Amino acid sequence: MKSAVIVFPGSNCDRDCAVAVQRSTGSKPAMVWHTETALDDGLDLIILPGGFSYGDYLRSGAMAARSAVMSEVRRLAQKGVAVIGICNGFQILCEAEMLPGALLRNSGLKYLCKPVTLDVVNSQTRFTRAFAGRAQAVMTVGNADGNYFADAETLRRVEGEGRIVFRYHENPNGSQNGIAGLINEGGNVLGMMPHPDRAFEADLGSADGALVFQSVAGAALEVA
Amino acid sequence: MKVSVEVFLKPGVLDVQGKATEAALKGLGFANVSDVRLGRIIRFNLAGASADEARAQARAMADKLLANAVIESYSVEVSEA
Numbered sequence: 001m002k003s004a005v006i007v008f009p010g011s012n013c014d015r016d017c018a019v020a021v022q023r024s025t026g027s028k029p030a031m032v033w034h035t036e037t038a039l040d041d042g043l044d045l046i047i048l049p050g051g052f053s054y055g056d057y058l059r060s061g062a063m064a065a066r067s068a069v070m071s072e073v074r075r076l077a078q079k080g081v082a083v084i085g086i087c088n089g090f091q092i093l094c095e096a097e098m099l100p101g102a103l104l105r106n107s108g109l110k111y112l113c114k115p116v117t118l119d120v121v122n123s124q125t126r127f128t129r130a131f132a133g134r135a136q137a138v139m140t141v142g143n144a145d146g147n148y149f150a151d152a153e154t155l156r157r158v159e160g161e162g163r164i165v166f167r168y169h170e171n172p173n174g175s176q177n178g179i180a181g182l183i184n185e186g187g188n189v190l191g192m193m194p195h196p197d198r199a200f201e202a203d204l205g206s207a208d209g210a211l212v213f214q215s216v217a218g219a220a221l222e223v224a
Numbered sequence: 225m226k227v228s229v230e231v232f233l234k235p236g237v238l239d240v241q242g243k244a245t246e247a248a249l250k251g252l253g254f255a256n257v258s259d260v261r262l263g264r265i266i267r268f269n270l271a272g273a274s275a276d277e278a279r280a281q282a283r284a285m286a287d288k289l290l291a292n293a294v295i296e297s298y299s300v301e302v303s304e305a
Contacts, residue, residue, distance in 0.1 A: 058289070058290070059292055062289065062292070066288075066289060094294070095292065100294075101294060102292055102294040102295045104233075104237070104238070104240070104295060105240050105241060106240070107238065107240055108240075109240050109241070109244055147240075149237060149294070149295055150294070151294070174238070174240075
């Protein structure tokens with residue numbers, strides 16, 4: 001699988017993502033700086049990592065969403081390349097309008113850093129096929145702005161289209177409908193607040209996150 | 225022109241910081257306070273623009289970056305520099 005991790009100033013899970021992908025799938029991602037204006041058309045997967053891009057200035061993800069590399073990410077996403085935004089990456093995808101909604105301050109106002117149990121709502125996506133038969137998964141959240149918001153009509157649409165992939169078993173942050181992760185209309189862009197990149201080996205408390213990367217790698221193999 | 229763009233969460237979007245601030249104010253004895261909202265003011269100068277042009281330009285800036293239309297609404301004020 002050919003993959004790339006986009007690195008913004010203030011990203012801090014870029015290396016975690018690279019190690020997670022390599023250990024989960026055996027292939028090592030390229031690290032791509034945010035000023036890059038040409039991404040490899042042969043990519044199978046692009047990861048927007050967690051962190052605090054641009055210091056969370058203005059709004060979390062707002063600056064990164066408008067950086068040079070994002071027009072390339074958008075172009076490849078339109079061609080069907082898989083894109084995963086994790087935590088700050090999810091915020092960036094919403095700010096870039098590649099996913100609907102926005103991430104608000106957590107309802108309890110606190111930065112939350114803890115393992116959470118997720119209900120696997122849809123294991124038919126290219127990001128979750130390896131979860132088939134699994135009702136739940138455990139991954140870690142680490143954020144202050146993880147409270148998913150979308151207007152009522154958008155919520156109805158994404159729910160109706162089966163685009164919710166993960167839901168918090170116990171809602172930690174006020175997210176509407178307990179949404180922890182969802183996909184775009186085309187099914188090739190996933191945003192999620194919990195970190196699969198912090199849960200890819202049993203030593204980390206859970207290996208469930210590896211299934212996300214393995215799902216994408218499996219889909220990439222089929223295409224190839 | 226001097227421009228000021230004021231950005232607030234839309235009505236109906238839970239403003240947790242406003243709520244917490246309101247609770248703190250009440251705790252300090254300001255019992256009659258309600259509807260506390262926290263927002264953001266962005267000020268800047270625009271050279272060589274009329275008031276109308278400055279307003280239009282500020283709106284474009286708000287639509288493209290300064291506000292997120294999913295959760296926020298904004299207002300623009302323009303005055304002579």
